[in-house]
Amino acid sequence: MANLLYRIGRSAAMRPLVVILAWILALAVAGGSFVAFGGTLTDSFSIPGLETERVTDQLSEEIPGLDGGSARAVFHTEDGTELTTEQREGISEALAAAEDVSAVSGVVDPFITQAQLAEQRAQLDAAPQQIADARAEIEAGQAQLDAGQEQLDAARAELEAGQAQLDAAIAQAREAGMYEAAQAEFDAQQAQLDAGLAQLEEQQSEISTQQEQIDAGLAELTAQEAQLALGTQLADAAAGIRSVSEDGTTALGLIQFDTPVYGVVQTDKEAVIEAISTAVPEGVSVDFSADLASDVSGILGVGEVVGVALAFVVLMVMMRAIWPAVQPILTSVLGVGVGVATALAFSGTVEMSSVTPVLGVMLALAVGIDYSLFIVNRHRQQVKRGMDVHESVGLANGTSGNAVVFAGTTVMVALLALNVTGVPFLGIMGTVAAFCVAVAVLTAVTLTPALLGLMGTRVLGAKARASIGAPEHAEAPVAAMRTGRAVLAFLAASAALLVIALPAMSMRLGLPDGTQEPQDSTQYIAYTTIGSAFGEGVNGTLLVTAALPEVVTEDGVIATQAAIATALMEHEDVTAVAPAGVSDDRDFFAFQVIPAEGPSSESTAALVHDLRALSPLDASGTAARDDASLSEVEIGVAGEASGNIDVSEKLDSVLPLYLAIVVGLSIIILVIVFRSLIVPLIATLGFVLSLFAAFGAVTAVFQWGWLSDLFGVHDPGPILSFLPILLTGILFGLAMDYQLFLTTGMREAYVHGMNARESVVAGLRHGRAVVTAAAIIMISVFGGFVFSHIAMIRPMGFGLAMGVLFDAFVVRMVIVPSLMHLVGDKAWWLPGWLDRILPNVDVEGAALERAHPVPHASA
Template identity: 75%
Template sequence: MAHLLYRIGRASAMRPIVAIIAWILALGMAGGGFVAFGGTLTDSFSIPGLETEEVTDQLKQEIPELAGGSARAVFQTEDSSEFTAEQIQGVKDALTAAEEVGSVTGFVDPFDTQQQLEEQMAQLEAAPQQIEDGRAQIADGQEQLDAGQAQLEAAREQLEANQAQLDAAIEAARQDATYLLAQQEFLNQQAQLDEASAQLDEQQQQIDAQQAQLDEGLVELEEQAAQLELGAQLADATSGIRSVSEDGTTALGIIQFDASVYEVVQEDKDEVIALVSAAVPAGVTVNFSADIATSVEGVLGVGEVVGVLLAFVVLMVMMRAIWPALMPIITSVLGVGVGVATALAFSGVVEMSSVTPILGVMLALAVGIDYSLFIVNRHREQYKRGMQLHESIGLANGTSGNAVVFAGSTVIVALLALNITGIPFLGIMGTVGAFCVGIAVLVAVTLTPAVLGLIGHRVLGRKARATIGAPEHAEAPIEPMRTGRALLRLTAAVIGLLILAIPAMSMRLGLPDGTQEPTDSTQYIAYKTVDEKFGEGVNGTLLVTAELPEAVADEDLLAAQVDIATALMANEDVSAVAPAGASEDNGFLAFQVIPNEGPSSESTVALVEDLRALSPLEDGTVIGVAGEASGNIDVSQKLDEALPLYLAIVVGLSIIILIVVFRSLLVPIIATLGFVLSLFAAFGAVTAVFQWGWLGSLFGVHDPGPVLSFLPILFTGILFGLAMDYQLFLTTGMREAYVHGMDARRSVVAGLRHGRAVVTAAAIIMISVFGGFVFSHIAMIRPMGFGLAMGVLFDAFVVRMVIVPAIMHLVGEKAWWLPAWLDRILPNVDVEGAALEREHPVPHTEDAEAAKA
């Protein structure tokens, strides 16, 4: 590899225009591919197979009308007064304007919704009196019927008495032979009695009919009372839900889409915001929830540009010449353009999260500058000692460039290993990051030599050019560090990193909500307004489903809803529950559940777990939990579970790579333990700032919350690669000195002397670039930039320059011990290109004059 890179570097230096044009064409092709094939980025971090995803898919099948996404528009009067009639109509018109966008299917008018809620509540409040009045009316009717029945019974008794008298008279007449004379009179009397009996029967029928009506009314009244009781219970569960605040100053409008909000293209979201905002009536402001308002347009902001400028300042201080200071930045920016544009060209066929290209920019910019710096610095040192220009460029590419390829490969492998977590969006992020780092490596070993050849002797400043080959460039004698000082520095460094790592023990994971956005942003204002006017939990609304063991009839639906709502309300972390829909057969129900606290709170996380633990209920009802808050919790837990496995893989990979490179068992263990120590110190720093709020005002953390869920696992991959970079550039110098006959302790100092300056500059540059993203306009990028900057700071300046040299000094010769059998089977990896350097030796001081000639 070293010889191949030597030839590539020398050829590029001798024909710089060819290499430069090739990369410019590559940039043009990448840009064209992005314009032609680039798709839409998503803000979703869903993971297939999670319970939230399964519940959502079931919901789409059973209740399709709930499948589309929705976003919230928060309207508020400017003078904190109640909405006027004109303003209410203006809000309706503003929401209506959103329907001009094709992906919008409708909206929910907050004022109509609130009016319906209040009317239902008024009906429920009036219903008990109506029931009592009905019962009183039935009681009065029953009394009248009872009185009529008593009169009827008395008349029937009188009729029966008359009939008895008539029967006795007839019998007496028959006995005294007067029957024939009185027969007609008897018949008339009997007819009168029969007529009276018929009238009594008719009256009895009327009374029976009225009694049946009263009985039916009583049954219906009792049924209404039972329904009323159910309605009252449900009203009690939904009492905390409002669409207009109690003081009448704020209203929550809902804009409905034909797909999940994360799947709606940003152009449609922007158009909705523009249309609604333009139609808002005078005296009313509108702000939008983060799911529609958050945008990642523009991968570079002011902070990132400042970071690059700081990198240029560092390069100027180190190089003392403008061209070699500018060159790493120019080449890395070109590499960023090629890598990111090429990756984005595939966003039309691969679902890519919105932070993926920004991660590519961050990594490619940082490592691109560093990798170019390593080659430029090596060339400058050789050229100062009198080596011929093109020969020096080729040798620098074959030695430091070889180390760059190897170091870049470790970063690429670590990032590609993110695919083994089984988390698609994380795998895509790792793949894109690895691709951008790969482009940075290619740029470093092809474009950097070309630009070095183009600028020629201007790679050195005027003073340095005047002293090429002078004795001042010779190396000073090397003395080992003092053992006592090494032990003291080791102890202080380890204790310091362990203290910094303490906050990591309480680290909570989550995805960002509106509170992480700038305080003047629409999504932050919307979140805080909802929090203040409607309660924290409204921002973290859960969607709970209930699959009944058997479908219920329409008349039994309310009872089923009340039973489930009562079970949900039994949890002390639930503020309100409201039915959201039912399937056609009433076998699958959906509910809105409002937690007591926001989506990122510990109580809401516990609530999701508790609700799932309820399933199945005693009657066999299966409970499911979905919604944005639930999905974020599931993603965070999945990532938390994947971290130990990924960390184990990376640590194992680290040990294997370093054993091959340094042909030692102890050096890889020291390097790997140092990496783990700096990693957890970085976790601790991120937790202290972004979760605890320490120094929050300095880093723009106004609302502390959980750490970005995919940050730890992403940190692990990236910092591993970067840690191996610095380990390689420092420890290979130590091994090279040891192999050339220097004793173990002096070789430690020799390696530090050769690599300390360039690693220091490279680390400062990387910290500057990553640190620039701390003040990014995108909330998810800030903790990422901060964590990476802290990780590089701890690893480069504490672990690689203090802990590792101190331990290697203390163990002495044992640092390079390797079993003979393992030494025989390991491949000989010449990372520093020592064999190539022996073939192309750098001139010594005494050869300076000849080299100049």
């Protein structure tokens, strides 16, 4: 590899224009591919197989229409007064204007919704009195009916007495033989009695009919009372859900889409915002939820540009010449353009997170500058000693360039290993970042030699050019550090990192919500306005499903909803529950559940687990039911807040596995490179220490809120859920870079006869300047992303900057040299059998350097 890179570097230096034009052409092709084939980036971080996804799929199958996306538009008066009638009408018209956008399936007018809720509540409140009046009327009718029945019974008794008298008179007349003479009179009396009895029967029939009507009315009233109790129960459970604030200053409109919001293209989102914003009435402001207003169209912001500017300042201080200071930045920027544009060209076929290209820019920019710097620094040292420019470029490319290829490969392997986590979006992020690093390596070993060939001796400043080959450029003798100093440095540095790492013990993972956005952004204002006007939990609404073991009759739907809603409301962290839908066969119900706090709170995370733990739910005792059993109801929880919680917990669970893979990989690679068992162990333990210190720093600032004003953290909260895994992979690669460039110098000195302790100082002196500059450049570039306009990038930039700071300046320059000094010759011990089977990896190109010796200035 070293000889190949030597030939590439020398050829590029001798034909620089060919190489430069080739890279410009590559940039044009990459840009054209992006324009032709690029797709839409997504803000979704879904993971297949999670409980939220299972419930969402089930919901989509059982109740079509509830799986579509929705976004919020928050209207509020600018002076804090109640919305006027004209303003309400204007807001309704503004929302209706959004329906002209093809992606919008409908809007929900907050005032119509609130009016319907108020009307339902008024009807429920009025119903008990109406039922009471109806019952009183029925009871009065029952009293009249009872009185009529008494009169009827008295008349019937009188008729029966008359009949008895007539029968007795007839009997006496028969005995006296006078019946025939009085028969006509007897018949007339009997006819009169029969007529009276018939009239009584008719009246009795009327009374019976009226009694049946009264009984039916009482039964209907009883049923109405039961339905009223259930309706009141549901209304009470949903009382906390409003679309217009109680003070009338804020209204919450809903824009509905056929697809999830993250699948809506940015142009349609912008069209919705434009349509509503331009139609808002005077005196009213409108803000939009993060799922609608978030945009990452600007990959680089002011902070990132400042970071690159700081990198240029560092290069100018180190190089003391304009051209070699500009060259690494130009090389890196071109590599970033090729890598990111090429990756984005695949965004039309591969679902790619909006953070993915930004991560590629961040990494490729930082490592691109550093890798080019390593080659330029080696070339400058060789030219100072009098080496021919083209020969020096080739040798620098074959030695430091070889180390760059190895270091870059290590970073790529760590990033590609993200695919073993089983998290698709994380695997894609790692793959894209690895590709961007690969392009950075290619530009470093091809474009850097070409530009160095164009520069010639101008790679040195005027003063350095005047002293090429002078004795001052010869290497000075070294002396080993004092053992006491090594012990003290090791203890102090280790203790400091352990203290910084302590906050990591309380790290809590989550995905960003509106509070992480800039305070003047529409997303932040919308989020906080909803929280203050409607309750924090509205920002973290959950969708709870209930699968019943049996089909419910049509009359039993409300009773079932009330029973389940009551069971859900028994949880102290639930503030409101409202029915959201019922399947056609009435064995699957959906509910909207409002938690007490926002989506990133610990209580909401606990609530999701508690609700899932209710399954199978026994709600049979909460309502009188005869048509179906509620003792085996399967509860499911979905919604954006639930999905974020599931993703965070999944990523948290795979972190130990990924860390074990990276640590094991670290040990294997370093054993092969340095042919030692102790050096890899020291290097890996140092990496773990710096990694957890970076975790601790991120937790202290972004979760605890320490130094929040300095870093613009206005609302501390959970740490970005995929940040620990990304930090692990990226910092591992960078840590191995610094370990490589420092420790190879130590090994070379030791192999060439210097004792173990002196070789530590020699290697440290050999690589300290360039590693210091490289680390400062990385910290500057990553630090620029701390103030990014993209919320998810800020903690990532901060964590990487702190990780590089701790690893480069504390671990690699203090802890590792101190431990290697204390271990002495044992640092380079390797069992004979292992030495024989390991491949011989000449990372620094020592064999190439022997074939192309660097001139040494005479003393």
